[in-house]
Amino acid sequence: xxxxxxxxxxxxxxxxxxxxxxxxxxxxxxxxxxxxxxxxxxxxxxxxxxxxxxxxxxxxxxxxxxxxxxxxxxxxxxxxxxxxxxxxxxxxxxxxxxxxxxxxxxxxxxxxxxxxxxxxxxxxxxxxxxxxxxxxxxxxxxxxxxxxxxxxxxxxxxxxxxxxxxxxxxxxxxxxxxxxxxxxxxxxxxxxxxxxxxxxxxxxxxxxxxxxxxxxxxxxxxxxxxxxxxxxxxxxxxxxxxxxxxxxxxxxxxxxxxxxxxxxxxxxxxxxxxxxxxxxxxxxxxxxxxxxxxxxxxxxxxxxxxxxxxxxxxxxxxxxxxxxxxxxxxxxxxxxxxxxxxxxxxxxxxxxxxxxxxxxxxxxxxx
Amino acid sequence: xxxxxxxxxxxxxxxxxxxxxxxxxxxxxxxxxxxxxxxxxxxxxxxxxxxxxxxxxxxxxxxxxxxxxxxxxxxxxxxxxxxxxxxxxxxxxxxxxxxxxxxxxxxxxxxxxxxxxxxxxxxxxxxxxxxxxxxxxxxxxxxxxxxxxxxxxxxxxxxxxxxxxxxxxxxxxxxxxxxxxxxxxxxxxxxxxxxxxxxxxxxxxxxxxxxxxxxxxxxxxxxxxxxxxxxxxxxxxxxxxxxxxxxxxxxxxxxxxxxxxxxxxxxxxxxxxxxxxxxxxxxxxxxxxxxxxxxxxxxxxxxxxxxxxxxxx
Numbered sequence: 001x002x003x004x005x006x007x008x009x010x011x012x013x014x015x016x017x018x019x020x021x022x023x024x025x026x027x028x029x030x031x032x033x034x035x036x037x038x039x040x041x042x043x044x045x046x047x048x049x050x051x052x053x054x055x056x057x058x059x060x061x062x063x064x065x066x067x068x069x070x071x072x073x074x075x076x077x078x079x080x081x082x083x084x085x086x087x088x089x090x091x092x093x094x095x096x097x098x099x100x101x102x103x104x105x106x107x108x109x110x111x112x113x114x115x116x117x118x119x120x121x122x123x124x125x126x127x128x129x130x131x132x133x134x135x136x137x138x139x140x141x142x143x144x145x146x147x148x149x150x151x152x153x154x155x156x157x158x159x160x161x162x163x164x165x166x167x168x169x170x171x172x173x174x175x176x177x178x179x180x181x182x183x184x185x186x187x188x189x190x191x192x193x194x195x196x197x198x199x200x201x202x203x204x205x206x207x208x209x210x211x212x213x214x215x216x217x218x219x220x221x222x223x224x225x226x227x228x229x230x231x232x233x234x235x236x237x238x239x240x241x242x243x244x245x246x247x248x249x250x251x252x253x254x255x256x257x258x259x260x261x262x263x264x265x266x267x268x269x270x271x272x273x274x275x276x277x278x279x280x281x282x283x284x285x286x287x288x289x290x291x292x293x294x295x296x297x298x299x300x301x302x303x304x305x306x307x308x309x310x311x312x313x314x315x316x317x318x319x320x321x322x323x324x325x326x327x328x329x330x331x332x333x334x335x336x337x338x339x340x341x342x343x344x345x346x347x348x349x350x351x352x353x354x355x356x357x358x359x360x361x362x363x364x365x366x367x
Numbered sequence: 368x369x370x371x372x373x374x375x376x377x378x379x380x381x382x383x384x385x386x387x388x389x390x391x392x393x394x395x396x397x398x399x400x401x402x403x404x405x406x407x408x409x410x411x412x413x414x415x416x417x418x419x420x421x422x423x424x425x426x427x428x429x430x431x432x433x434x435x436x437x438x439x440x441x442x443x444x445x446x447x448x449x450x451x452x453x454x455x456x457x458x459x460x461x462x463x464x465x466x467x468x469x470x471x472x473x474x475x476x477x478x479x480x481x482x483x484x485x486x487x488x489x490x491x492x493x494x495x496x497x498x499x500x501x502x503x504x505x506x507x508x509x510x511x512x513x514x515x516x517x518x519x520x521x522x523x524x525x526x527x528x529x530x531x532x533x534x535x536x537x538x539x540x541x542x543x544x545x546x547x548x549x550x551x552x553x554x555x556x557x558x559x560x561x562x563x564x565x566x567x568x569x570x571x572x573x574x575x576x577x578x579x580x581x582x583x584x585x586x587x588x589x590x591x592x593x594x595x596x597x598x599x600x601x602x603x604x605x606x607x608x609x610x611x612x613x614x615x616x617x618x619x620x621x622x623x624x625x626x627x628x629x630x631x632x633x634x635x636x637x638x639x640x641x642x643x644x645x646x647x648x649x650x651x652x653x654x655x656x657x658x659x660x661x662x663x664x665x666x667x668x669x670x671x672x673x674x675x676x677x678x679x680x
Contacts, residue, residue: 006472010461017460201456205515208420209473210446364441366422 003211007219011193015223025189029181029231033238036173046074047131049096052082059105063142067098072134085119095121096131098139108147163332170243175327176300177239178232178258179320183294185228186262188286190221190269195282204366213362221266228262229255248334254327257340260347261323265290267354268319274361294320322346371434373398373523373554374419378428381414388414389425390577396556401549404558405565405670406574412558413453415574416527419556420450433522446474449521451512453528459501463492463511466500467518474519481518487547488514491540506537513544524548524555531560542567562667573670580673585666592664592672594618595638597645599627601657610652614645621671628668629659 015022049067053060056078067073076094079085088094099117101107107114118135122128164171194217197203206216232255239245247254268290276282295301297311298320304312315321322343329335329343337344374396381389388411396402404412417423419430421437421444430437435444457466464478467485471478482489488510495503500511509529516524526545530538542564549555549569557568565571565585572582581588601607604627611620611629618632631641638661649657664672 002475003473006469009472010458010465010469013461013465014458200459201452201454202458204422204452204454205450205456205470206473207422208445208448208450209470210442210475211473365424366417 003209004215004219007211007216008222011220011223014193015227025185025227026230026234028184029177029235030238032177032181033174033235033242036177037170037239037243044127044130044134045071047072047096047134048076048094049073049098049135050076050085050088050094051078052080052085052097052099053078054080054100055102055104057103057105059108059146060100062146063098063100063139066138066142070134070138073138089119089121096135098135111147114143170239170245171332172328173300174235174239174243174245175324175331176295176298176320177235178327179261179298179323180291180294180300181231181235182228182258182261182323183265183290183320184286185231186221186224186265187269187272187290188283189224189227190266191272191276191282191286192279193220193224194270194273195276195279199278207363207365213364214359217270217358217362221269224266225259225262228265229258232258245331247331249330249336253337254330257323257326257330257344257347260344260351261319264319264323264347264351264354267351267358270358271354271361274358274363293318297321298324300324319347319350322350370398372396372431373400374402374430374432374556376415376419376428376430379415379418379425379430380427381418381423381425387577389418391428392577392579393428394572394579394582396554398554399549399552400554401545401567401569402554402556403565403568403571404556404574404579405560405562405571406558407560407674410574411577412574413527414577416450416525416556416558420448420525421445446519447522449516449519449524451509451516451524451526451529453531455508455512457500457508457512457515460499462497462499463503464496466511467515470515471518476519478518481520484520485514485517488517488544504537506533506541509533509537509541510544513541517548522553524553524557526555526557528558528560530564538564562670565666565670571666573673575674580676581669588669589664589666592669594634594672595631595636595641596662596664596668597629597631597638597642598623598660598662599629599645599649599657600625601649601654603654607649607654607657610649610654611645614648616641619672619675621668623667628662628671630668630672 051064051067053064064075064078068075073096082097082099085094085097085099089097097119099119101115104114116139118132118139120128120132120135197206236247240247269286272282272285272289276285293314297304297307297315297318299315300320304315304321307315325343326340326347329340372395374394376392376394379389379392380387390411392411392415394402404415406412414423418425419432419437421441424438432444433447435447437444458469461469467478471481478485492507492510492514495507500508503511513526513529516526530541533541538561545555545557546567559565568585570582570584571588573580583591599607599611604622604625608620608622608627611617611627616632618630620627620629629645633641642659642661646657646659649659
């Protein structure tokens with residue numbers, strides 16, 4: 001026990017002495033929240049849109065007003081014909097165009113069908129889809145109000161997005177960022193700090209002492225668990241304060257799940273450290289083997305549904321994929337363990353597996 | 368003190384790929400003995416020590432340290448051995464006191480409990496106790512490493528090249544500490560590439576290519592030098608070296624500081640006669656100022672001899 005406590009103390013000293021790394025580890029999550037929050041938005045604002053309105057009347061003016069009033073759109077011009085649209089699209093001065101038929105109000109009054117053309121710049125398919133969604137929503141709402149009820153009876157579907165009605169992308173990236181931060185801190189730093197002992201030869205001193213390898217590993221990771229938790233809390237606070245991301249579920253459950261994921265990640269770090277002889281290889285293993293899958297195959301950045309089948313199969317093996325479902329569930333949907341027990345169980349299983357593999361490979365001798 | 372040997376190794380073999388780093392090594396270290404293993408880099412000293420401290424498994428043979436098997440009694444043995452690896456293996460970002468405290472805690476003890484054991488070394492280290500280990504001089508680093516190896520009051524010390532890369536004064540101080548520990552009854556096994564340190568041990572083994580060439584007390588090894596030996600001095604040492612090596616009866620000629628040590632291949636001739644013959648030879652070769660004196664072999668002469676023979680005596 002004394003040996004173990006001494007080890008924790010020593011690791012903490014290492015961490016505190018290496019100010020640079022410590023600063024990076026603490027600032028990295030904050031910087032990432034800000035970058036993802038401000039720069040890498042997937043929601044779109046001020047879309048330059050042109051309206052073609054051959055015969056302006058009260059109905060079309062109402063539609064134009066609604067577009068102009070939305071902060072999603074910026075109406076750059078109103079024309080009477082669509083002949084210049086192509087040039088404007090090419091030049092990039094507009095990204096959307098709304099082409100209205102003539103005599104809109106009269107048609108509405110007669111109950112005629114109304115053909116409205118919506119053109120969207122699809123060169124970036126993701127934003128294209130989003131822009132189209134925004135515009136369609138505006139048109140539908142306008143149509144619902146403008147068209148008189150026919151024969152006193154009308155079916156009117158009202159759609160509403162649950163959990164994130166305004167489609168804020170920050171609600172999506174914060175859970176992903178939590179997974180990302182925990183993976184880097186726990187797995188990479190554990191792997192690096194164990195391989196550093198190998199590289200500097202101090203592992204030889206540790207091995208000849210009576211301390212068991214398991215105690216070495218647990219003692220090593222405890223400071224990083226603390227650091228990981230601080231990272232999570234920083235990210236959560238920043239998300240709340242800067243981007244108003246809600247926490248609808250239980251904070252205790254969220255922290256408990258984070259704790260579980262930290263252990264998953266550091267078990268992975270231990271597995272890496274048993275394979276990597278030097279800090280450099282450990283870093284490359286961690287970057288290639290953990291960071292990329294955590295970013296790309298977890299649903300953090302790209303939706304899993306759009307992945308080809310074989311990549312989806314691989315994604316099932318990425319711990320962050322399961323953790324992300326849990327964090328999004330708790331934070332955005334307010335879900336509890338009753339709905340998230342399957343994902344939690346998968347994470348537990350993975351953790352047990354990695355710990356088993358890692359501890360079996362821990363050497364009690366040199367080779 | 369038990370009469371059991373502190374170290375008893377029998378027929379140790381350890382291979383790395385096709386190379387045998389240890390090739391049938393057997394050795395005994397007696398209780399309270401300061402035992403040296405002398406050999407050039409790559410001769411297998413480190414591998415031998417790593418087997419003795421349970422860090423490496425031997426491919427063949429067996430070894431008992433303090434009566435405990437290095438393979439089966441791993442954990443029992445690890446608590447009792449003080450080991451210093453060949454490379455400086457402390458934490459450079461921790462202070463002297465922190466390093467010491469950490470290694471004490473690893474063995475479930477405290478620095479205070481070891482105060483008496485480490486006192487002679489701690490006296491020299493104390494003034495640097497707040498300094499980071501990485502900022503110490505080479506000699507101080509090794510003293511700290513020794514201190515850390517002693518902090519759990521081990522029953523044997525196994526030190527792998529503790530004086531390599533350390534200045535001459537610090538080396539002498541370090542050996543002084545070792546002899547003092549030996550005097551207190553602690554068996555010590557120490558390796559070194561410096562032959563002049565061999566004379567400071569109770570017994571030494573000469574190691575080359577994974578084999579022990581000779582094992583004895585240093586004085587005995589010197590005494591057993593088989594051939595007549597002469598010190599040759601002159602102005603042109605390099606020229607003399609070439610000339611002596613061409614002498615028909617030369618067994619070996621080595622530069623030795625400012626002089627040359629010449630070994631004659633004949634065992635039946637009287638030294639005075641060989642000296643006269645030699646001086647005539649060098650004079651005829653054009654070296655007028657050369658002085659030639661028969662000398663007793665030192666430990667280094669003996670080792671050079673055994674290594675050039677490359678076989679057990």
